[in-house]
Amino acid sequence: xxxxxxxxxxxxxxxxxxxxxxxxxxxxxxxxxxxxxxxxxxxxxxxxxxxxxxxxxxxxxxxxxxxxxxxxxxxxxxxxxxxxxxxxxxxxxxxxxxxxxxxxxxxxxxxxxxxxxxxxxxxxxxxxxxxxxxxxxxxxxxxxxxxxxxxxxxxxxxxxxxxxxxxxxxxxxxxxxxxxxxxxxxxxxxxxxxxxxxxxxx
Numbered sequence: 061x062x063x064x065x066x067x068x069x070x071x072x073x074x075x076x077x078x079x080x081x082x083x084x085x086x087x088x089x090x091x092x093x094x095x096x097x098x099x100x101x102x103x104x105x106x107x108x109x110x111x112x113x114x115x116x117x118x119x120x121x122x123x124x125x126x127x128x129x130x131x132x133x134x135x136x137x138x139x140x141x142x143x144x145x146x147x148x149x150x151x152x153x154x155x156x157x158x159x160x161x162x163x164x165x166x167x168x169x170x171x172x173x174x175x176x177x178x179x180x181x182x183x184x185x186x187x188x189x190x191x192x193x194x195x196x197x198x199x200x201x202x203x204x205x206x207x208x209x210x211x212x213x214x215x216x217x218x219x220x221x222x223x224x225x226x227x228x229x230x231x232x233x234x235x236x237x238x239x240x241x242x243x244x245x246x247x248x249x250x251x252x253x254x255x256x257x258x259x260x261x262x
Contacts, residue, residue: 062111062212066118071125074105074112078128081107083135083160085218089198089211090147098143100151101198106215113211116151117201123153130154137222139163139177162218165225168238181217184224189213 065074078084085106092098103114116122128134129152136156138144140163145156166180167173178189193210203211229238 062113062208064113064115064208066115068119068121068125071114071119071122074114075126075128078105078107078134079131081128081134083108083137083219083222084128085137085215085222086144086148087138087211087214087218088144088147090143091197091199092143098147098150099199100147102203102211103148104211104215106219108219111212111215113208115203117199122151126152126154129156132158134158135160137162137218139180139218139221160222162221162225165229165238168234169225169228169232177214177218180221184221185217187217189217 065071085104087104088100089102089104090098090100100116103116105112105114129136129148135158137160139161141159141161145159148154148156162177162180163173163175166175171183175183178191181187181189190210190213193207196207196210198207226235229235
């Protein structure tokens with residue numbers, strides 16, 4: 061189940077809700093036609109209680125209505141976040157702060173860096189996540205039920221994985237190491253300053 065957000069008024073209300081959260085799982089669906097041309101179609105969000113799907117083709121002028129992205133009080137949980145950050149920054153014109161990347165965290169815990177979200181869910185939770193809609197056309201409207209369910213599934217387990225990884229960091233006595241990475245990353249997430257050179261959990 062999910063709530064569909066397709067108006068600016070709905071986005072304003074959602075933003076107020078997300079600003080009250082300690083952490084939010086995020087994923088995006090987009091289409092890149094060239095290196096510098098990325099069109100954001102959908103944002104998926106999980107606040108632990110509910111999943112929201114934001115239709116970025118219908119919501120206009122989000123830069124002043126999606127400010128939770130810049131809040132240092134809300135942890136944003138991604139998996140392999142580099143292109144997601146680029147898409148979000150381009151669409152919202154907001155700096156994205158307080159980021160946690162489950163793929164990078166997996167590597168810091170001794171796993172492979174390039175593990176997919178589907179494989180991480182299978183490894184940590186023993187569950188299968190479909191990949192069938194990965195290459196679908198996310199710019200075509202209306203989106204199908206299969207597309208929407210697939211999109212929602214991409215954030216359904218992220219918070220569970222985040223919690224398990226924090227437990228692993230604590231058990232391995234690596235929380236201090238994690239905090240050093242959180243405070244020491246030089247990843248820049250402004251639209252005009254996006255860095256591809258270094259990506260850590262931040």
